[in-house]
Amino acid sequence: MKKIFRRGLLALCFTFLLALSPRAAEYDWQTLYKGKIRTLLSDGQPHYLLLADVDLDGTPELFGGSGPLSPLIPLAACSAGQLAELSLASGSQTPTSVLQNLRLSFSTDTGEALLTCEGNDPAGGNALWELSLEKGEILCRKRFAYQENGGSTSYYMWKNNQMTSVSGSEYRSAMDHFWDGFATQTDTLTAQKFFSGGYRSQDVDAFLQSYSPAPVLALPSQAAVTVNGSPLSLGVYNIDGSNYFKLRDLAAALNGTNKQYNVGWDNMTRQVSIEQGKPYQPVAGELSRPLGSIPTLGRQPKDALSLDGRTVDTQKYNIGGNNYFKLRDLAELLDFQVLWDNSSRTIRIDTTKPYSQS
DSSP states (O other): OHHHHHHHHHHHHHHHHTOOOOOOOOOOHHHHHHHHHHHHHTTOOOEEEEEEOTTOSSSOEEEEESSTTSBOEEEEEEETTEEEEOEEOTTOOOOBTTTTTOEEEEOTTTOOEEEEEEEEOTTSSEEEEEEEEETTEEEEEEEEEEEEETTEEEEEEEETTEEEEEOHHHHHHHHHHTTTTOEEEESOOOEEEEEOSSOOHHHHHHHHHTOOOOOEEEEEOOOEEEETTEEEOOOEEEETTEEEEEHHHHHHHHTTSTTOEEEEEETTTTEEEEEETSOOOOOTTTTOOOSTTOOEEEBOOOOEEEETTEEEOOOEEEETTEEEEEHHHHHHHHTOEEEEETTTTEEEEETTSOOOOO
């Protein structure tokens, strides 16, 4: 299953690398889910709802059930500003309290993500499941389970493409080595709430706002970059189909053009600052490419960004200790053109032309 999850994620990211999509229409996943939740709660029945970013794309998926101990089923996902139905893949189990103890582990050596959860097994006892999201379907497969019957315990594990009864020693050995090479990133990916008595806007708002952003999968981009026609060796990450640049890398690349800017830091306000029109004052480390092509994780930083003293809203992630900003956000703020040349797989930056969403 680890290989399945990795293959699905990497295939998705590879597809994103092939094109630089135009800036999508702005959308708020919270607003989209609020409409979905309003419909769900309109029946007046109790509902248990949960948010978790299973595919690590920066937007959580919505799950629901009739209560905290009932099997949770996938309900909806947000993609490109649209609400999409989410279903359980054929062959998946529906564990009790799935995602209650969601754990993300990651291998920095291979770029492989491993998403697991533990909970009560509907067949009895306790189990560990592995999860992934592929083509709009949640694949949830039981990997380990044990059941206590009187004074004895029965052990099961995924072996030879099926759940197989194994000895206690084999079970413990397999469990001990299951996370070899992985480091736990977080076990708090979810927001959850039990609703009863119908829809109340303030309760739904509180639930949606309680979600803490999970790490996202960041893939080193293999696309070429040019600035005003000149090729540039530049480290770029691709996250959910968009390219992210280090702010100082882009400043060094635009230095001497009509869109040059300097980068600073205000320790009092905890803001990264952009001063338009000023020559960039370099520091060590600009214009270095990411090593290899192994995926890594990005996290949403708390640091704000100011443009000529005005706080601005941009999409950004901290990767390897550096903040990377969405290129099209920066292009819109600084008003320069970004184009994707599909024939040469090149990101073309033109500071002599204004920003356009097309």
